[in-house]
Amino acid sequence: MKWIKHDTDANQDAKLQNVMLDYGLEGYGLYWYCIELIAGKVDKDNITFDLEHDARIIAKNTGSTPQKVEEMMRYLVKIGLFENSSGVVTCLKLAKRLDKSMTSNAEMRMIIDNLKNHDPVMTQSDKPMQDKNRIEENRREENRVKKDLSPKVDVNQINDVFNYWSQVMCKGSRTSLTTLRKTKISARLKDGYPVHEIKQAIDNVAKDSFLVAGGHTDIEMICRSDTNLEKYRDALKMTKSDMKMSQRQQSIEQFANEGDYNG
Numbered sequence: 001m002k003w004i005k006h007d008t009d010a011n012q013d014a015k016l017q018n019v020m021l022d023y024g025l026e027g028y029g030l031y032w033y034c035i036e037l038i039a040g041k042v043d044k045d046n047i048t049f050d051l052e053h054d055a056r057i058i059a060k061n062t063g064s065t066p067q068k069v070e071e072m073m074r075y076l077v078k079i080g081l082f083e084n085s086s087g088v089v090t091c092l093k094l095a096k097r098l099d100k101s102m103t104s105n106a107e108m109r110m111i112i113d114n115l116k117n118h119d120p121v122m123t124q125s126d127k128p129m130q131d132k133n134r135i136e137e138n139r140r141e142e143n144r145v146k147k148d149l150s151p152k153v154d155v156n157q158i159n160d161v162f163n164y165w166s167q168v169m170c171k172g173s174r175t176s177l178t179t180l181r182k183t184k185i186s187a188r189l190k191d192g193y194p195v196h197e198i199k200q201a202i203d204n205v206a207k208d209s210f211l212v213a214g215g216h217t218d219i220e221m222i223c224r225s226d227t228n229l230e231k232y233r234d235a236l237k238m239t240k241s242d243m244k245m246s247q248r249q250q251s252i253e254q255f256a257n258e259g260d261y262n263g
């Protein structure tokens with residue numbers, strides 16, 4: 001394919017917003033670079049939507065490192081922007097973005113028509129696929145919540161982290177330990193992060209005037225993922241260059257964690 005549809009408001013998608021919060025324009029650029037690589041290989045003889053390039057090639061072409069590319073690709077797969085099956089990265093949702101106007105090849109136009117109208121797996125129709133994905137995501141989230149609230153995690157530790165955060169951030173009595181906050185704290189404790197490391201992350205966030213001024217201090221945000229927690233825990237170890245990048249990332253307004261970009 002010579003071109004694909006690219007919505008002008010794609011950057012406002014909740015998943016891509018999180019990519020920019022965690023990895024800045026480097027992560028956002030990597031996503032679209034991979035989309036271009038995948039779409040560029042799609043033709044009448046190849047409709048697998050596989051990413052053929054490995055991390056070393058992508059890193060060389062983008063000025064990054066293989067380790068950083070692999071880290072960002074794992075994150076993109078984790079949040080559902082790509083799929084990974086047996087080490088093969090794909091973007092099957094691209095099938096829904098294909099249009100017969102994109103090619104003059106008769107065979108390819110027929111393939112696109114079949115993908116749009118007859119393929120029961122990939123693109124039976126946009127809305128049923130979106131609904132199915134949302135149902136599956138909701139089911140997984142419910143299972144995560146049930147696991148995170150299980151008695152395997154010491155409730156006293158959860159309360160200790162929350163109370164410490166409330167004290168450091170000068171929260172009043174009206175600030176409560178919501179289910180979402182409890183879930184995220186519990187998840188990080190289950191991941192094996194000790195209480196003192198979570199407290200260290202809280203301290204570092206409280207010392208960052210940029211985060212405080214922007215309102216990016218909630219314990220849910222700090223514990224949202226292992227990546228977030230480690231970033232804030234190790235904030236004082238970051239170089240000046242890293243700090244500038246982190247501040248640029250945090251300047252992006254956070255959107256609600258709902259919605260799904262279909263690009």
